[in-house]
Amino acid sequence: MSDVVRTRFAPSPTGYMHIGNLRTALFAFLYARSQEGRFILRIEDTDQGRYVEGATDIIYDTLRTAGLHHDEGPDVGGDFGPYVQSQRKDMYRKYAEELVAKGEAYYCFCRRDDKEAESSEGYNRHCRSLSAGQVKEQLAQGMPYVIRQRIPLEGTTSWDDLVYGTISVDNRTLDDQILLKSDGMPTYNFANVIDDHLMGITHIIRGSEYLSSNPKYILLYRAFGWEMPRYIHLPLINGQNPDGTISKLSKRHGAVSFQALVEDGYLPEAIINYIALLGWSPKSEQEIFSLDELVKLFSVTGVHKSPAVFDYKKLDWVNSQHIVMMSDEEFADKARPYAGIDSTPLEGKWTKIASLLKPRVNKLSEVAEKTAFLKQLGAYDTEMYINKKNKSTFESSIRIIENVIGALDAEEQWNEEALYNTLSSLAQSLGIKEGQLFWPVRIALSGLMATPGNATDILFILGKEESVSRLEKGVEMLKKASLA
């Protein structure tokens, strides 16, 4: 055996990747990579009643999309397979029986509806002192049974957590947990320990919700006489409720699965960047990271004990930063499906449109709403023409737009620079400021108070015919409005 670091991510195939789970995967990945170790994927599907079709594919897709490549796993193989627990089911019984033989576990024949056993001491420990003869007899009768861990009644169990420090627990507060279920399958708690050992996992990285059951795992390692792994427990991720209270991050707080966030237009690298900052700090003022940078900077000493609250606003900002860092070409490609401009007159102008959009969207899904006015001019209120700062009124707007239409009709070169020069000199000859001229033009072209791009950008994108048509419509609306 070598002393190379081995970490694992062991999700259950539930059908989606919760952001908290992904954060655990990320930290396990980062720790392995930062230590030049190996990152292993293991599927924990011992609960057969909870099987979800296609769920393992979602796990593979997520890890691939997020860039968390595993060195061993069901899909890539490895020397410690199989990497799916249901394919390992036959090996767990042997270990459970080994513990029974050692006196570290025992058969329990309690049934779930056995009120008598429950009322006395719970099912826990009820069968703990059955004699060998009694056990043999029950087994011979074909009584269903489970195998329970025999937790010491005295003493304390403690370990040195790399994040939480030394934690000690009195053994008598621990339950004799079930290791092997009556259907012959191991419980998560048991399979987890067996597999971690068999797969040579050196550092167990998981959420702090496992902190209180960890003593039981440690006792199992001891019962087997196995070498203890190191433990890195991670703080929880919470969500903020509308009333300001904090609770476990769930759907009521918004999208909480990786795929839902991606569909919403968040970039995988931004999601990774953001969740890395939840419970970990690089201890510098840098906030935007690539995955490679995270690998270089990651350290367990920067991991927190206290839980963090998922903040969509900050995720928006992180995402916008990653968007701005992309090249114009890359952004144009990624954003294109959201725009719906394919096979429209706008298609040829997409590069230009995308360059205007890039600094203006927090997430890709915003592209749709921000480009809608280009495809079709929506209904708008003529009040928008009235702008105090530009001394813009119905009358001035009509006059300006009519002049602009005239100037555009004569325009030969339909590009931003030529359009700007034409309109700029028009403003001069009309004796008004540029802003006073561009304001009503932009309103007539877009019907919006705020647009991606200025008046000349929009003129260029819409083209002469559509632009003039929208300007004429504006004049028409203004004339009607000033009569009323």
Place this chain on the structure above:
RNA sequence: GGUCCGUUCGUCUAGAGGCUAGGACUCAAGAUUCUCAUUCUUGCAACAGGGGUUCGAUUCCCCUACGGACUACCA
């Protein structure tokens, strides 16, 4: 109820006995801009409370309060 864990601006966090308690997001104001956004400047805003230890505590110890996790033949 029991066990364990946690507590710095609204949120993410820096801080590891002596700092005007720093940064980021959000929000507000201003500058720039043919709108908006970007960018830049400025501002609002925190050490849960009480005891110790110490010349001196955000920092170390204890207690309280509050919050959370676990307490399944779920993972």
